[in-house]
Amino acid sequence: MASVAVVQAKGSKDPELMTINGKAVTLGEFEYLYHKNNSQQLAPQTIDEYLDMFVTYKQKVADAESEGIDNTEAFKNEFDGYRRELAEPYLRNKEMEDSIIRAVYSHMQEDVDVSHIMLASKGPGIDAEAQKHTLDSIRTAILNGADFAALARQYSIDRAARKNGGRMGFIPVGRLPYTFEDAAYNTKAGEISPVVETPFGFHIVKVNARRPARGQVLAQHILKLTQGLSEEDAAKKKAEIDSIGALLAAGADFEEIAKKESEDPGSQRNGGRLNWFGAGQMVPEFEEAAFSLQNGEVSAPFKTSYGYHIVKRLDWKPVDSFETMEPMIKNVIQRDERGQMPRKRKIAELRRKFKAGVNAANLALVKNEIVKNGGLDSALIEKYIVSEMEV
Numbered sequence: 235m236a237s238v239a240v241v242q243a244k245g246s247k248d249p250e251l252m253t254i255n256g257k258a259v260t261l262g263e264f265e266y267l268y269h270k271n272n273s274q275q276l277a278p279q280t281i282d283e284y285l286d287m288f289v290t291y292k293q294k295v296a297d298a299e300s301e302g303i304d305n306t307e308a309f310k311n312e313f314d315g316y317r318r319e320l321a322e323p324y325l326r327n328k329e330m331e332d333s334i335i336r337a338v339y340s341h342m343q344e345d346v347d348v349s350h351i352m353l354a355s356k357g358p359g360i361d362a363e364a365q366k367h368t369l370d371s372i373r374t375a376i377l378n379g380a381d382f383a384a385l386a387r388q389y390s391i392d393r394a395a396r397k398n399g400g401r402m403g404f405i406p407v408g409r410l411p412y413t414f415e416d417a418a419y420n421t422k423a424g425e426i427s428p429v430v431e432t433p434f435g436f437h438i439v440k441v442n443a444r445r446p447a448r449g450q451v452l453a454q455h456i457l458k459l460t461q462g463l464s465e466e467d468a469a470k471k472k473a474e475i476d477s478i479g480a481l482l483a484a485g486a487d488f489e490e491i492a493k494k495e496s497e498d499p500g501s502q503r504n505g506g507r508l509n510w511f512g513a514g515q516m517v518p519e520f521e522e523a524a525f526s527l528q529n530g531e532v533s534a535p536f537k538t539s540y541g542y543h544i545v546k547r548l549d550w551k552p553v554d555s556f557e558t559m560e561p562m563i564k565n566v567i568q569r570d571e572r573g574q575m576p577r578k579r580k581i582a583e584l585r586r587k588f589k590a591g592v593n594a595a596n597l598a599l600v601k602n603e604i605v606k607n608g609g610l611d612s613a614l615i616e617k618y619i620v621s622e623m624e625v
Contacts, residue, residue, distance in 0.1 A: 346441060406514035421439060452507075454507040482544065
């Protein structure tokens with residue numbers, strides 16, 4: 235057990251209050267932690283009450299250090315995790331992050347219907363600049379009157395373009411790469427964006443229509459699958475859904491029928507109930523049917539690429555408030571390059587403030603050693619921390 239000694243030091247700017255296992259504890263440290271602890275308690279502690287707890291805490295820390303716990307790999311990893319978590323807010327440009335979040339929320343106020351043509355930007359034998367130039371030439375041809383859908387079928391590497399001529403319909407916010415979404419929302423209806431690059435390739439984006447956001451609907455449905463069936467078997471499914479429609483019209487319980495008859499494995503056990511959804515999250519025919527209904531209303535049977543459906547609309551709501559959506563938007567932007575933009579901006583600011591520079595020769599040396607080592611590991615990190623090499 236670590237030993238405790240109470241001492242007094244006269245003339246010191248921050249006098250020693252005690253020593254624990256030979257380490258000094260100053261009055262300033264004790265006062266800071268005492269006030270911090272009390273600010274987090276429902277019932278504030280007296281100094282005497284906190285002193286006992288403080289001494290016990292310090293003794294446990296001293297015992298852990300004497301046993302070498304602070305040198306174990308598990309402790310170091312946990313400590314580094316806490317340090318990164320504490321440092322993160324200071325390594326992000328808050329104004330830029332807020333601006334990005336607000337921009338995403340502004341996208342949510344509008345639905346945008348788009349088409350695109352995509353060419354590869356990387357891969358064996360791919361000349362990225364030549365591909366970009368080709369797509370720019372395709373864009374020029376369309377602006378001069380060529381048919382977008384025909385060129386999408388001819389050139390686009392998006393396999394769906396062969397069927398839909400590049401038409402994607404209304405796109406969901408936060409589900410597509412940032413540069414693609416940004417191009418869509420910054421292009422006027424009837425116009426075509428400049429060439430943009432995403433992790434999937436080069437794109438040009440045509441905006442077909444814009445409208446105020448529809449919000450979200452809550453619905454349940456019954457599905458009879460026809461994918462891969464013969465015309466004869468598909469006709470049987472049509473007869474089945476029509477019979478179900480007649481039962482519902484006569485007052486049958488939708489949830490019970492869905493549990494017995496629906497062939498959608500994801501919703502069947504829940505009586506056909508789906509999660510809230512908005513524009514671009516369902517196939518167009520399904521989305522249109524659900525949004526065209528009133529709450530509590532049931533659709534007639536209709537067909538999509540999956541099969542035959544009947545939809546009952548349960549509820550509708552507008553786009554949630556900014557305060558409600560902000561946490562979700564933060565998670566969305568962390569998945570693409572927007573998540574790194576505030577950090578890069580802050581690091582650039584700190585470099586200017588502290589006149590930081592890069593030693594190109596030493597940086598090249600470190601990179602070469604990482605390659606020779608087969609990667610960056612803890613031993614290599616320790617080597618350069620100890621060496622204090624200027625990079």
